[in-house]
Amino acid sequence: MNEELDFIIDSTKELMQEAIVHLEKEFRNIRAGKASPTMLSGVTVDYYGSQTPLAQVANVGTMDAHTITVQPWEKNMLHEIEKAIMNANLGFNPMNNGEVVIINVPVLTEERRKNLSKQAKATAETAKVSIRNDRREAMQEIKKADVSEDMKANAEVSIQNLTDKFSLEIDELYKIKDVEIMKV
Incomplete structure (x- = not known):
């Protein structure tokens, strides 16, 4: 591809990875009944x-x-x-x-577990919003790039693939955290 497009894709990937790291940190702060x-x-x-x-x-x-x-x-x-x-x-x-x-550390009640699960879901949604914002910004930069339409289309597909990959990773992290929270 083109250096400019490669840079856009790489920097977007880094931003999306940062969103995942931030999500994992936030999940560690949501207590799941175990002392930590x-x-x-x-x-x-x-x-x-x-x-x-x-x-x-x-x-x-x-x-x-x-x-x-x-x-x-x-x-x-x-x-x-x-x-x-x-x-x-x-x-x-x-x-x-x-x-x-x-x-x-007191054992969590059923109601508290459900509230923590909702909190984890909201945190995961915030991470997804961050990733979608990164995608939107990358798409805007791609449109401004001085390259052929085919190269722009390929770069947009790459960005969308990254978005899908990181969204799935967020869903998986949430599922794992939810199971941890709901386990008595």
Whole structure:
């Protein structure tokens, strides 16, 4: 093909891959009943006067499928970490045993699972919209390109194939997440 069209196709593919990476990150933030250290990724702790991400002041791990443990590097941070988790409004009730902050992740109700599934579906739809926007922009660039009509048509087919491929990938990722959410 033509260098200009190849560039348009390659850059569109990269943008679509970024949408998939973003979707996967968003899906990790939707909790599916299992305890995960990423559930606390947005928590910041008052560490000597500055707001610091929790992962920078403590080890965050899981003891089992329903328990998150936070072991601070400095014991005097236990209370601050507990307070930060409560203030993050994640619906968790942290407890400390003098060494470690322990968070029991409650089992999800059927209604909450359905709501999380809807949230995952909406997130997947947003990713599809992003991919369609990337396709639209690529098609506009192809129309402006100074090449033959046949080359433009081939490039448009390539862009549509990429769109279809990434849309299917989004559907597959959603199905996997939905099964994970709905599993009791």
